[in-house]
Amino acid sequence: MPYQDILVFLDDGTTNDTRVKSGFKLAKQHDASLTGVALATMKPRKVKTDSSMVRRRMSQEMAEKLVGEFTEQASREGVAAKSIIIAGDADESTVKMAHYSHNYDLLILRQPNPDHENYSRLTQLSETVLLKSGRPILFMPYIGTEKCPGERVMISWDGTAAACRAVHNAIPILQNASEVVLLIVENDKTRANLSTAIVDGFVEHLHNHGVQVTVRRVLQGTYDIATVILNEIAETATDLLVMGGYGKPSLQQKIFGGVTRSILSSMIIPVLMSH
Numbered sequence: 001m002p003y004q005d006i007l008v009f010l011d012d013g014t015t016n017d018t019r020v021k022s023g024f025k026l027a028k029q030h031d032a033s034l035t036g037v038a039l040a041t042m043k044p045r046k047v048k049t050d051s052s053m054v055r056r057r058m059s060q061e062m063a064e065k066l067v068g069e070f071t072e073q074a075s076r077e078g079v080a081a082k083s084i085i086i087a088g089d090a091d092e093s094t095v096k097m098a099h100y101s102h103n104y105d106l107l108i109l110r111q112p113n114p115d116h117e118n119y120s121r122l123t124q125l126s127e128t129v130l131l132k133s134g135r136p137i138l139f140m141p142y143i144g145t146e147k148c149p150g151e152r153v154m155i156s157w158d159g160t161a162a163a164c165r166a167v168h169n170a171i172p173i174l175q176n177a178s179e180v181v182l183l184i185v186e187n188d189k190t191r192a193n194l195s196t197a198i199v200d201g202f203v204e205h206l207h208n209h210g211v212q213v214t215v216r217r218v219l220q221g222t223y224d225i226a227t228v229i230l231n232e233i234a235e236t237a238t239d240l241l242v243m244g245g246y247g248k249p250s251l252q253q254k255i256f257g258g259v260t261r262s263i264l265s266s267m268i269i270p271v272l273m274s275h
Contacts, residue, residue, distance in 0.1 A: 002030035007104040010038040010066040025148040036070035038063035101133035113142035136169035149240035149270040162244025166274035174211040187220040226262035245273035
């Protein structure tokens with residue numbers, strides 16, 4: 001089933017244009033509507049003022065400018081689009097973003113850049129939405145990719161529920177891919193849980209959905225799993241990684257598994273995650 005509703009996050013970062021273009025391409029591929037969302041509480045880059053009132057006004061103006069440009073570009077692209085501006089303080093607007101996300105088949109967010117003034121804010125947004133939206137998220141790297149991902153896809157497969165959800169949420173993209181690799185990082189756990197028969201059954205299941213898959217098994221060795229995955233990506237022409245997002249919300253913080261956090265911080269290509 002194709003995506004019907006896609007939500008793309010807008011900001012004044014250098015990767016916004018690539019993120020929006022990917023949204024337009026996916027919307028056209030799936031004949032989907034595209035919504036651009038901006039936060040009126042996001043501090044504009046290179047703004048230096050101690051006045052909270054001035055910051056709020058400039059944040060609102062930036063959000064209005066972003067959605068205006070997005071709407072004009074969507075009209076030129078011939079894509080059915082609308083826009084949302086979310087107000088409220090940092091915590092409130094982040095929770096609102098997660099709630100708005102329930103209404104969409106796919107979300108497109110940005111990877112937080114440690115050098116960006118809003119790094120902690122963007123990290124909070126990414127982690128909260130991943131854990132609370134229940135929707136698949138396409139994270140675009142801050143070291144921008146110039147093309148829409150999805151031509152050559154790698155699935156990080158460990159047989160968990162999160163990985164299974166991510167793969168099924170990505171099926172509309174996988175069906176249009178020219179190459180899909182099911183990567184299994186072999187260790188004691190995966191050898192016990194992912195026998196040849198089980199993996200062959202999953203491959204057949206994907207074939208039934210029109211997805212042709214090649215299985216690749218690599219030994220973990222002395223490396224952590226994230227490093228093995230990133231090395232495999234670096235050695236291939238992969239332009240999209242699909243994987244489960246692991247973690248759980250606690251009372252005061254988000255607790256992520258090591259692989260999820262490492263990939264989110266070190267990703268070199270777009271990553272589609274589901275929790």
